[in-house]
Amino acid sequence: MKTVFKNAKVILQNRVLYGGIRVEGSRITEVFESGAEPEGDRVIDCNNLYLSPGFIDLHVHGGGGADFMDGTKESVETVLHTHARHGTTSMLPTTLSSSKEKVAQALLTIEQVQRSWTSGPRILGAHVEGNFFSPVQAGAQDPEYIFPPTKENTKRILTGVSNIRRISCAPEVEHALAFAREMSGKGILMSAAHTDASYDEMEQGAENGFSHMTHLFNGCSIVHSPNYYCRAGAAESALVLDNMAVELIADGRHVPKELLKLVYRMKGAERINLCTDAMCAADMPEGEYKLGALDVVIQDKVAVLKDGTSFAGSICTGDRAVRTMYQNAEVPIYEAVKMMTATPAKLIRVYEELGSITVGKYADLNLFDEEVRIRYTMINGEEYQNNL
Ligand SMILES: [Zn+2]
Numbered sequence: 001m002k003t004v005f006k007n008a009k010v011i012l013q014n015r016v017l018y019g020g021i022r023v024e025g026s027r028i029t030e031v032f033e034s035g036a037e038p039e040g041d042r043v044i045d046c047n048n049l050y051l052s053p054g055f056i057d058l059h060v061h062g063g064g065g066a067d068f069m070d071g072t073k074e075s076v077e078t079v080l081h082t083h084a085r086h087g088t089t090s091m092l093p094t095t096l097s098s099s100k101e102k103v104a105q106a107l108l109t110i111e112q113v114q115r116s117w118t119s120g121p122r123i124l125g126a127h128v129e130g131n132f133f134s135p136v137q138a139g140a141q142d143p144e145y146i147f148p149p150t151k152e153n154t155k156r157i158l159t160g161v162s163n164i165r166r167i168s169c170a171p172e173v174e175h176a177l178a179f180a181r182e183m184s185g186k187g188i189l190m191s192a193a194h195t196d197a198s199y200d201e202m203e204q205g206a207e208n209g210f211s212h213m214t215h216l217f218n219g220c221s222i223v224h225s226p227n228y229y230c231r232a233g234a235a236e237s238a239l240v241l242d243n244m245a246v247e248l249i250a251d252g253r254h255v256p257k258e259l260l261k262l263v264y265r266m267k268g269a270e271r272i273n274l275c276t277d278a279m280c281a282a283d284m285p286e287g288e289y290k291l292g293a294l295d296v297v298i299q300d301k302v303a304v305l306k307d308g309t310s311f312a313g314s315i316c317t318g319d320r321a322v323r324t325m326y327q328n329a330e331v332p333i334y335e336a337v338k339m340m341t342a343t344p345a346k347l348i349r350v351y352e353e354l355g356s357i358t359v360g361k362y363a364d365l366n367l368f369d370e371e372v373r374i375r376y377t378m379i380n381g382e383e384y385q386n387n388l
Helices: 073-084 100-115 151-158 176-185 199-207 234-240 257-267 318-328 333-338 342-347
Strands: 002-011 016-024 027-033 042-045 050-053 055-060 088-095 126-129 164-169 189-192 210-213 245-249 272-275 287-291 294-299 302-305 365-368 374-379 382-386
Touching: 002 333, 002 365, 016 050, 050 333, 055 073, 055 126, 055 245, 055 272, 055 318, 055 342, 073 088, 073 100, 088 100, 100 126, 100 151, 164 176, 176 189, 176 199, 176 210, 199 210, 199 234, 210 234, 234 257, 245 257, 257 272, 257 318, 272 318, 272 342, 287 302, 318 333
Parallel strands: 002 042, 002 050, 055 088, 088 126, 126 164, 164 189, 189 210, 210 245, 245 272
Antiparallel strands: 002 016, 016 027, 050 365, 287 294, 294 302, 365 374, 374 382
16 A cells, blocks of 8 residues: 655655655655655645654653553553654653552553554653652652662562663662663663752763753752852753753743753754653643642643642643744754654664654654644554544
8 A cells, every 4th residue: 555645844854845755554665846746545635734753752651641650551552542642653651750569560561562562652662760869859759769779679670671761860879870881781761860960970970871861951950059159950961961962841831942942052953852741631631630649730731749849740742842842942843843753763772763754764654734733643654543
């Protein structure tokens, strides 16, 4: 079966091409300019919509009322499909700080669903966020379950699963550097997260395998002036360390647009990935929810702890993240898309197969309008949703 998409604004790596693509089986087999349409068994007139690669979210906890920590296959499927409806065709299901048994169970379930995949949104592996954080920067991670990544503490969580692609951990806590050396040596992306690190500690982290920072400006120290002297926090340190990429929760609330612009100017789209960090209430009505054992209120398009002390994850979706960077931070559309496709794909080493509209890659695709409203999604060459 050959499907031809024509009359699209095709989002390529560094430009937008007016034309289309051809898909055969599960792969993209041709990219063409307008006027050079090839034959196809099925032709989709995109009517000037944007055609982009499917979005890739490296940091997502839940959505549609379910959380990956529920530890059931049904919950995993609910979250996957909730985000796929908003254009995210691949993701790293992400755990939260909880008991070792609960984290281990969640990881096991995620891996089982990943192994039994035949169609629909893809799990590319798991992201372990927690439990290895600075207690001062716990944010919405349950402080009861925060402990350092010693051999004894990591054994129960990491044994028996083989699909971990990313670990978020504070680089300054006990045993973190040895842990980062070991895990990065296995090809796992090590992200500095929920950290109170100084510049020196971040630099040491970077020398020992931390190559990324989790939700920059959220759950980390920022510039401060103890005894008159100005000190960089973990956030500015990650910005200035050339070998560190950074992640932004691009819901337009966690980080204001002026800081989104600043980060974009400093790091560029090649070293920023957008994520949702979404919790169970993504794509759900306002009201009261749970994040682990903590009470959360959804109001005004954000999730906050009921006691008002912190954000509690987000209710963002992939389309909203791209829209925020495109409209609020005013970056070109192909750059906004790159941060939700090519850059995350490169960070977890799946760029050979996913993350751009390139001949030979899997046909994971979205069609969306100027407001980044998803109108059509294809995953693995199969139509997933069609609202054209
Ligand atoms: Zn977090």
